[in-house]
Amino acid sequence: MKASLKLRDDAGPLLRAKLPVELFSVPAVASLTAGDPADLRLSLATAVPALPSLRLSYAPNRPAGSSPLSASLVLGYGPGGCPSAPGASAITMVVEVSAAGALSFSLALKPSLGDFAVRKRFYSDGAGGGMSASEVAMRSVVPVRGGAAAARVRWGVRIPAEMTAGVEAGAAGVMLRRLPFLVLGKVTVERRAGKPAPEVAQQEEAAVEKVRRENEKLRREMEELRATAGQRREKETVALAGAGRSGGGRSPGMSTKRDGVDVGPQVNPAS
The missing domain is CATH 1.20.5 (Single alpha-helices involved in coiled-coils or other helix-helix interfaces)
Structure with a gap:
């Protein structure tokens, strides 16, 4: 199981929880997303190695006129387009189709080198497109309960989207609207399945x-x-055997010899 808390500038914190499950003997992941009312979402996604992920989602608080049900195809950088393979999250593309036929597209670029990563996201919802702020992030890992779980903290320097837009348009004044700032982006707690920590x-x-x-x-x-x-x-x-041999070899009235002399039978004087 994995749970994460993402901090946002323009909205409240976003909470995500993921739980591995099986769907007709197919590995899958059930997830819950919560934050603002519009962020509430329940999802079920396949997690088959070397294959793209198919995700079904239900978001009851979508804007009026939008369908709460949607299906998404998630492609990663891994073998066969798998988004869950190690290193597959460097490039992730999501194509989502709602039950009403609305199409949306997003592309996330997250190249990493060790614990350092650069994050950039482009998106389009049919009515227009946009991009998120760029972020140079660093990840720190802290073991929890002797290694049974791990807490990952992502923090870094965020470059506002206005700066990138200003550079592209050649307007230097736009670059001064907002400066890069240090952010605590995400805190993730994940249970580790496998060998415990060395001390445990x-x-x-x-x-x-x-x-x-x-x-x-x-x-x-x-x-x-x-x-x-x-x-x-x-x-x-x-x-007991010795006592039996010493007492059982004589009986009253029998003659005995003492020092080679026959002393006769032993008679009780009282008789």
Whole structure:
């Protein structure tokens, strides 16, 4: 599961949550987008490796006259146009068709080098086109709960779209309307599936080794108790056998010899 919070200048924060699911044995991702009322959206997108992603969305608070249902084709830079492959998000193109037939198009450029990236987005909704502000971003990763999850923080320097438009039009005055500024763009918390962090693995191994040593100690103590009980039973058996031999070889009235002399039978004086 992955959740993110995107900070925006012209609107409230945008919250996204994604959960991997299966749709008829096909890997997919269910997502929820919330922020301002117009941002509410429920989506279900396929996540098949080496294939583009097909996304179905429901946005109940779209403007009047717009259909809340839409279908999108998401193409990435990965093999076969897959947008979810590693490094596939450098170039992402989305073609969306609403149930009413309205067509929109967007292109996102996000080339990266390590933790640094440049972000630029172009879009068209049929009534006109535009572009977002450029952003030079850096990503920081902080482990959470011993590596079971990770928090990614994206921050950087944003270049307003007016500056880019001014350069293209040759109007130097437009460039001074807004200057580049430092932004905290997005905070993402993602659960990691796989091996835990090294310190967690070491703690687990130490706990397993402690249990193994305790079991080995108990096994040795049980073997010693069994051996002691066996030796005691053997001694008791030998003692009983010796007592039987010493007392069972004579009977009253029988003659005995002492120092080679027959002393006759032992008679009880009382009789």
